[in-house]
Amino acid sequence: MAKKEFSGYKGEALEVIKRVEAEIGDIIRVTKNREVYEGILIPCSEYDNEKYLVIKLKSGYNIGIRITPNTKIEKIGKGAKPAFALPPLAGQNPELPKVAIISTGGTIASRVDYRTGAVRPALTASDLYSVVPELANIARIDTQILFSLFSENITPKHWTKIANATAKQIAEGVDGIVIAHGTDTMAYTAAALSFALQNLPVPVILVGSQRSADRPSSDAATNLIGAVTAAAKAPFAEIAIAMHETPSDNSITLHRGTKVRKCHTSRRDTFKSINTTPIAKIQDQKITMATEDYKKRDQTRKLALKPEFNEKVALLKFYPGMNPTAIDWYVKNEYNGIILEGTGLGHVSEYCFDAIKNAVEHNIVVAMTSQCIWGRVNMNVYNSGRDLLALGVIPLEDMLPETALVKLMWIFGQTKNVEEAKKLLKTNIAGEFSPRTLSEKEGNE
Amino acid sequence: MAKKEFSGYKGEALEVIKRVEAEIGDIIRVTKNREVYEGILIPCSEYDNEKYLVIKLKSGYNIGIRITPNTKIEKIGKGAKPAFALPPLAGQNPELPKVAIISTGGTIASRVDYRTGAVRPALTASDLYSVVPELANIARIDTQILFSLFSENITPKHWTKIANATAKQIAEGVDGIVIAHGTDTMAYTAAALSFALQNLPVPVILVGSQRSADRPSSDAATNLIGAVTAAAKAPFAEIAIAMHETPSDNSITLHRGTKVRKCHTSRRDTFKSINTTPIAKIQDQKITMATEDYKKRDQTRKLALKPEFNEKVALLKFYPGMNPTAIDWYVKNEYNGIILEGTGLGHVSEYCFDAIKNAVEHNIVVAMTSQCIWGRVNMNVYNSGRDLLALGVIPLEDMLPETALVKLMWIFGQTKNVEEAKKLLKTNIAGEFSPRTLSEKEGNE
Numbered sequence: 001m002a003k004k005e006f007s008g009y010k011g012e013a014l015e016v017i018k019r020v021e022a023e024i025g026d027i028i029r030v031t032k033n034r035e036v037y038e039g040i041l042i043p044c045s046e047y048d049n050e051k052y053l054v055i056k057l058k059s060g061y062n063i064g065i066r067i068t069p070n071t072k073i074e075k076i077g078k079g080a081k082p083a084f085a086l087p088p089l090a091g092q093n094p095e096l097p098k099v100a101i102i103s104t105g106g107t108i109a110s111r112v113d114y115r116t117g118a119v120r121p122a123l124t125a126s127d128l129y130s131v132v133p134e135l136a137n138i139a140r141i142d143t144q145i146l147f148s149l150f151s152e153n154i155t156p157k158h159w160t161k162i163a164n165a166t167a168k169q170i171a172e173g174v175d176g177i178v179i180a181h182g183t184d185t186m187a188y189t190a191a192a193l194s195f196a197l198q199n200l201p202v203p204v205i206l207v208g209s210q211r212s213a214d215r216p217s218s219d220a221a222t223n224l225i226g227a228v229t230a231a232a233k234a235p236f237a238e239i240a241i242a243m244h245e246t247p248s249d250n251s252i253t254l255h256r257g258t259k260v261r262k263c264h265t266s267r268r269d270t271f272k273s274i275n276t277t278p279i280a281k282i283q284d285q286k287i288t289m290a291t292e293d294y295k296k297r298d299q300t301r302k303l304a305l306k307p308e309f310n311e312k313v314a315l316l317k318f319y320p321g322m323n324p325t326a327i328d329w330y331v332k333n334e335y336n337g338i339i340l341e342g343t344g345l346g347h348v349s350e351y352c353f354d355a356i357k358n359a360v361e362h363n364i365v366v367a368m369t370s371q372c373i374w375g376r377v378n379m380n381v382y383n384s385g386r387d388l389l390a391l392g393v394i395p396l397e398d399m400l401p402e403t404a405l406v407k408l409m410w411i412f413g414q415t416k417n418v419e420e421a422k423k424l425l426k427t428n429i430a431g432e433f434s435p436r437t438l439s440e441k442e443g444n445e
Numbered sequence: 446m447a448k449k450e451f452s453g454y455k456g457e458a459l460e461v462i463k464r465v466e467a468e469i470g471d472i473i474r475v476t477k478n479r480e481v482y483e484g485i486l487i488p489c490s491e492y493d494n495e496k497y498l499v500i501k502l503k504s505g506y507n508i509g510i511r512i513t514p515n516t517k518i519e520k521i522g523k524g525a526k527p528a529f530a531l532p533p534l535a536g537q538n539p540e541l542p543k544v545a546i547i548s549t550g551g552t553i554a555s556r557v558d559y560r561t562g563a564v565r566p567a568l569t570a571s572d573l574y575s576v577v578p579e580l581a582n583i584a585r586i587d588t589q590i591l592f593s594l595f596s597e598n599i600t601p602k603h604w605t606k607i608a609n610a611t612a613k614q615i616a617e618g619v620d621g622i623v624i625a626h627g628t629d630t631m632a633y634t635a636a637a638l639s640f641a642l643q644n645l646p647v648p649v650i651l652v653g654s655q656r657s658a659d660r661p662s663s664d665a666a667t668n669l670i671g672a673v674t675a676a677a678k679a680p681f682a683e684i685a686i687a688m689h690e691t692p693s694d695n696s697i698t699l700h701r702g703t704k705v706r707k708c709h710t711s712r713r714d715t716f717k718s719i720n721t722t723p724i725a726k727i728q729d730q731k732i733t734m735a736t737e738d739y740k741k742r743d744q745t746r747k748l749a750l751k752p753e754f755n756e757k758v759a760l761l762k763f764y765p766g767m768n769p770t771a772i773d774w775y776v777k778n779e780y781n782g783i784i785l786e787g788t789g790l791g792h793v794s795e796y797c798f799d800a801i802k803n804a805v806e807h808n809i810v811v812a813m814t815s816q817c818i819w820g821r822v823n824m825n826v827y828n829s830g831r832d833l834l835a836l837g838v839i840p841l842e843d844m845l846p847e848t849a850l851v852k853l854m855w856i857f858g859q860t861k862n863v864e865e866a867k868k869l870l871k872t873n874i875a876g877e878f879s880p881r882t883l884s885e886k887e888g889n890e
Binding site for chain 2: 150151152153154155156159182183184185188189262263264265266267270309311313314315316317318319320321322323325326329333341342343344345346347348349350351370371372373374375376377378382383384402405409440
């Protein structure tokens with residue numbers, strides 16, 4: 001008999017596994033508080049590995065079950081050990097759409113290797129098949145590891161590389177692209193790609209997972225199935241983020257890349273569409289469009305690749321007592337643009353006006369968003385707003401501050417002309433502005 | 446016959462008013478799309494004054510109705526002209542609790558004078574009675590105009606003045622205090638007062654209104670009635686914000702001063718309690734507590750007034766491409782503290798580590814919050830977080846970035862000792878930290 005595999009488990013958890021003569025890959029049944037869970041025993045990572053069993057349920061969802069005195073565990077089958085060999089692309093079902101998965105790192109790429117229990121920083125096609133075998137029924141999949149970074153370390157230079165890698169895959173004729181990415185700055189990257197990859201022929205779907213390495217559960221599989229489904233079959237050709245709709249595992253929401261924000265540090269449904277509805281929703285691999293306002297998939301369309309970004313653009317969040325000479329610092333350092341995250345409808349204190357005036361006079365593009373996050377900047381209502389407009393500050397309607405930052409970085413990657421930059425900033429390029437809603441128009445909010 | 450009063454109305458709106466021989470103060474009935482509205486015709490301000498009629502409904506709610514060809518208007522009564530004389534405090538019902546209203550300015554203080562149609566920057570007791578006569582049945586009211594500022598111009602120096610004015614009213618034995626304040630920075634001020642006014646004997650309620658001068662409707666009356674009710678009768682003695690619970694006019698929510706945020710540029714229900722439940726809710730002047738975790742009203746309790754703030758504390762929102770030498774600027778300018786608004790669980794890019802290390806070595810208190818807004822910083826999960834902890838960055842759990850900024854400004858108003866400052870920052874002083882929820886503990890979010 002081969003040596004049994006218990007990757008990751010220790011203490012009490014290891015004991016109960018040994019007691020029922022199970023090992024990693026076996027099918028087990030856990031009964032606790034009248035709930036019954038059946039699935040494949042998978043490795044547990046570092047944290048809490050003495051107290052939890054981690055099971056991969058049929059749904060693809062991994063659940064961590066705390067062992068208590070009244071937890072009953074049974075081995076109900078020798079599982080097919082999840083150690084698939086990578087089927088070469090040529091060997092995959094030729095009738096399925098072709099999807100490229102580009103991995104940039106993040107939790108999703110670190111966690112999916114349950115076979116070894118090790119936290120691996122890369123996502124290979126082989127890892128994918130071993131953890132999410134359902135993918136083989138959705139698409140022919142080719143994977144590429146572009147880099148292995150947690151997303152707080154992704155910079156505008158990486159956005160350029162991701163845009164170029166995506167364009168290359170599109171040129172090779174894939175039916176859709178999935179980009180595995182850390183969730184921390186995923187919305188910034190989604191916005192960046194929305195400007196860098198215009199006139200898309202196929203969908204480009206960013207996906208991540210919120211379950212971090214110290215938690216005995218993961219949303220990676222469900223999110224990946226959703227993202228690959230969208231890349232393979234969605235009728236739209238836009239940049240979108242695919243993540244859980246709710247904390248439970250029933251549905252995936254597809255958010256437009258310029259209108260989405262990470263809104264919770266740890267929940268699975270952390271991403272929210274802001275000031276707009278999501279593009280679509282996926283349940284049981286079925287895509288339901290949530291809007292009629294989307295760009296249609298058209299594989300004959302020619303991509304416009306504009307991957308350059310300029311980092312001399314700043315995002316400044318205003319607060320009471322903010323030192324206006326902090327604004328002067330950006331002038332001295334020859335920045336091209338400043339996105340202000342003002343209060344309410346788009347205000348900053350009047351003691352900042354001189355510094356802003358000075359910035360505008362130095363040909364810096366200064367534009368206004370709101371730290372409220374929801375709603376629309378309207379600088380015509382109060383004197384502060386009107387004064388700022390008179391100083392040359394550009395109101396950015398309902399654009400997210402993060403999207404505004406990324407857009408202005410992108411704009412100065414395309415042009416050095418300030419007037420052209422202002423014009424581009426006010427032009428709706430990738431759905432970053434939403435039209436006013438009926439209730440906004442009628443003042444009935 | 447005295448000259449008719451049509452303050453503010455022009456064009457089509459003025460015509461229909463004249464056609465039915467109505468004037469400001471008359472009771473009119475408007476029928477439109479099968480809906481019937483009855484109430485007092487009140488003046489309309491600047492914007493859209495040719496197309497809307499503004500009616501004060503019985504509920505105290507002001508509604509703007511767009512005039513269309515199928516809008517039917519009738520005059521159904523000569524209204525008692527809303528021009529009350531100010532009853533002196535001595536003449537008010539002595540059995541009612543005494544509430545002081547301190548006005549600092551903002552939309553609520555600018556709009557309530559419907560008698561003249563003019564946008565007045567101050568709130569007098571006389572204005573209050575003319576617009577919200579219901580207040581006379583809730584409390585004996587004394588009003589004070591502290592200043593008349595839109596709240597984007599409120600600075601930490603104003604927080605000190607508001608705290609002192611509030612302490613003075615408390616010393617005079619009022620049963621509760623209402624602070625009228627612009628909504629833009631109301632949450633910052635609420636946090637500031639939560640630290641400056643400790644050991645409160647009575648409730649201190651901040652209130653504002655979202656309906657700006659260019660919209661033909663206002664939430665000012667409903668909010669004021671809610672705030673005065675809470676100040677007069679609420680069983681808790683804390684700093685809270687009283688604003689609409691939903692876009693409709695049924696209920697007012699009371700949010701704890703350290704856990705509340707303005708989350709929409711224009712909606713009436715813009716304020717949301719973050720990472721906690723609200724303290725209470727008011728419907729039909731009835732207060733229902735939403736939590737058992739509150740400090741009880743006790744008029745024998747002795748207020749601890751600590752009104753000083755130090756402005757050499759910065760709030761820095763991290764973003765991809767952020768220039769770490771911007772952090773050095775605060776070191777050079779001898780700041781005492783920096784609140785980082787990091788990504789996800791509390792991260793910034795590793796290229797910022799040297800600048801943060803340098804700041805910490807210069808005795809600057811550096812602490813971490815999350816730009817996600819919802820959720821809790823947890824810097825033990827990923828390497829970025831652990832590295833930042835090792836550099837001396839203080840994780841601030843589920844504290845809002847804005848509250849963290851205000852708290853650190855307050856701390857350095859109390860002490861120059863860095864170790865004491867760090868200790869205070871980690872101490873739960875005014876409910877700024879929430880305990881972990883059950884679902885957080887079990888990882889079931």
